Amino acid sequence: MSDCLFCKIIDGKIPAKRLAESDAAIAIADITPQAPVHALVLPRKHVASLNDLTDADRRAIMPALYELADRLVAEKGLRETGYRTVINNGADGGQTVFHLHMHVLAGAKLNHGFGG
Ligand code: 5GP
Ligand code: ZN
Numbered sequence: 001m002s003d004c005l006f007c008k009i010i011d012g013k014i015p016a017k018r019l020a021e022s023d024a025a026i027a028i029a030d031i032t033p034q035a036p037v038h039a040l041v042l043p044r045k046h047v048a049s050l051n052d053l054t055d056a057d058r059r060a061i062m063p064a065l066y067e068l069a070d071r072l073v074a075e076k077g078l079r080e081t082g083y084r085t086v087i088n089n090g091a092d093g094g095q096t097v098f099h100l101h102m103h104v105l106a107g108a109k110l111n112h113g114f115g116g
Contacts (some may be wrong), residue, residue, distance in 0.1 A: 006099035037106025
């Protein structure tokens with residue numbers, strides 16, 4: 001989608017630090033990291049949010065996000081120490097960029113706390 005920040009990053013029109021890639025997804029470093037490792041795993045296909053997944057998208061995209069996240073944490077040796085995955089959805093969920101993405105946070109003991 002032409003006016004989408006993450007589509008521009010995927011297309012290489014806006015720079016980002018690429019951490020891992022697959023046919024269906026790419027992982028980039030978050031520009032404002034909230035943990036020592038803070039990656040964003042993006043489907044290459046533009047889907048605005050979880051609400052916008054078709055059933056076929058859901059079957060294809062969600063495993064692809066988890067597969068790339070798993071590869072990333074395995075490569076960084078973070079499986080054993082642990083990590084957190086988060087998908088913010090919609091305004092109340094805290095979503096600010098409307099191209100579906102999974103946050104992967106790791107590298108330190110994360111604060112335990114969700115919700116407002
Ligand atoms: P959300 O709030 O939608 O779940 O997460 C959006 C994330 O995108 C935020 O953590 C924010 O720091 C990150 N972000 C926003 N703009 C950019 C950018 O231009 N480049 C990168 N790499 N991350 C960005
Ligand atoms: Zn997009």
